[in-house]
C-alpha cells in the first residue's frame with residue numbers, strides 16, 4: 262500500500278512516500294528546484310518519491326494533503342467577516358487545494374480519472390503531531406505541535422497511544438507562539454522569511470531585561486493555555502499576509518507587531534541599523550518569555566497525560582534553546598523531534614496519519630536518521646566530475662576505499678582545512694547532518710570567522726554547531742539525551758569550552774548533533790578517526806551551501822567547492838583537494854602540533 266504525502270501551496274513544499282507503513286523517501290522541493298523555501302505543487306519532489314518507491318502516480322493508493330478547509334470552520338468564518346482581504350487570500354489558496362487532483366494529473370500528463378488514489382485531507386496540526394509521534398521510538402507519548410498558524414490553530418496537543426492519537430486540545434488564531442516569535446523577530450529588524458533562528462542566536466548575548474513587559478506580550482493564562490497581549494500585535498485585525506516576492510523568489514510575511522509595541526518598547530530596529538546591547542536584551546527577553554510559556558505547557562501536558570516521553574513538531578520545535586530546557590523544567594525524560602519539524606514535515610505527517618490513523622496499519626518504523634532524500638552512486642559522481650570538474654591545475658583527485666577515506670578526511674579537518682562532505686542520501690529537514698555538510702576543526706577559536714569569511718558569509722553573531730559521537734556526549738555536555746537532528750542546545754561542560762571553542766556559543770551552549778554508530782555509520786567513523794587523531798571526537802558541522810538551498814546533487818557540491826574557498830571536497834569515495842588553499846594566511850600555521 263503506497264501513501265504519498267504532499268505539502269503544497271505554501272513555503273517549504275515537500276513530498277514523502279510511505280509503503281506498507283515504512284518511510285521510503287522524503288524531500289523538500291527547494292533541494293530539487295533550487296529555490297529556497299519553494300512553494301507551489303512540489304512536482305519534482307513527488308517525481309523523486311515515486312522513483313524511490315518504484316511506482317507511477319497512477320499506482321499510488323492514497324494521497325494525503327495536510328490541510329483541511331472544514332477544520333474550525335466557525336472560527337474561520339468569524340474572522341473572515343472581520344478581515345475580508347485575509348479571507349479572500351485564504352479562499353484563493355483553498356481553491357488551489359480543491360483542484361489538486363487535476364493539477365497533479367496535469368503535471369504527470371495523465372487524466373484525473375486515471376489517478377486511483379483516494380485523497381485525504383488531514384488537518385494541519387494533526388499532520389504535525391503525526392509527523393513526530395508515528396515515526397518516534399515511543400509506543401506511547403505526549404505530543405505537542407506549535408507553530409505560527411495552520412488551519413486556524415497555532416498549537417495542538419495529543420496523547421499518542423500505539424496506532425492512534427487522541428487530540429486533547431488546541432489554541433486558535435490569533436493566539437500563537439510562532440507569530441509572537443515572528444513579530445518580535447520583525448521588530449528586531451529581521452524581515453526575511455525564516456529568520457527567527459537568528460534572533461534565537463542573538464538572545465545569548467543579552468539579559469532578559471524586559472521580561473516583565475514580555476510577560477504581558479505572551480503569557481500562560483491557565484493550565485494548557487496561553488494568550489498573546491493582542492494590543493502588541495496587528496494580525497488579529499489584518500490577518501497574516503504571506504506573499505511571494507518574485508524578485509528573489511522568497512515568501513514575505515506582512516508586519517505582525519503593532520505601534521503599541523513600539524510605544525512600550527521603543528522604535529523597531531531598522532534592518533541596516535547596527536545591533537547593540539538593547540537589541541540583545543530584547544532578544545533575550547523574548548526568548549525567556551517563550552521559554553516560560555512553553556515550560557508551563559510542558560508541565561501541564563505531562564500532568565494531563567501521565568507520560569514521560571514527549572514528541573514535538575511545528576516551527577517552534579526548532580527552538581533548540583527552549584528544547585534544551587525540557588529536562589530541567591518538566592517531568593519529561595525523553596524527547597523526540599523529527600528533523601523536518603516545520604511545515605515541510607507535514608508531508609511525512611499526513612502520510613503516516615493516513616497509514617495509521619485512517620487505515621490502522623500497525624506501526625513498525627522509527628526515523629532514527631535523516632537520510633531520506635536523493636543519493637548518487639559512484640558512476641553518477643564520476644560523470645559529475647567529468648562534466649563539472651574538468652582536469653585543471655590546482656585540484657588533485659583521488660579515489661579511496663572507505664577506511665582511507667575517513668582517515669584522510671579526519672587528517673584534513675585536523676590540519677585546519679575546510680572540508681565539504683557529500684555522502685549518501687541528502688538530509689530531510691533544514692539541517693546538514695553528515696550527508697551534505699561542511700566540516701571544520703572545533704578546537705580552533707578562529708574557525709568560526711574563517712568559515713564565515715571564506716564560505717558562509719553569515720552574521721558574525723550566529724554560532725556554528727558541533728557533531729559529536731553519541732557515546733562521548735557526557736564528556737563534553739552537561740546533558741546526554743540524544744540530539745540526532747540538532748534540535749537541542751545543551752551547556753558545554755565548563756572545562757571543555759576551551760577545548761571546542763569554535764562551536765561553543767557565547768553563553769557556553771552548543772546546538773549539538775549526537776552521531777549514532779548504527780544510524781549514521783560513515784559519519785560516525787570519520788568523527789571517530791578525528792577523535793583518534795586529536796583526542797576530540799567532535800567536528801564543526803555546517804550546511805553545505807553558500808546562500809542557496811543545501812546542495813543535493815554532486816554537480817551542486819562541485820560548483821560550491823569551486824566557487825568558494827573550500828579546501829577539500831570528499832564526494833562519495835573521491836577526495837578533491839585544492840593545492841592553492843587559503844589556509845596559509847589565516848593564522849593556521851604553527852598549529853600542526855594540535856594534531857597529536
Ligand SMILES: [Fe+2]
Pocket residue numbers: 385389408409410411575576603604
Ligand atoms: Fe505548521
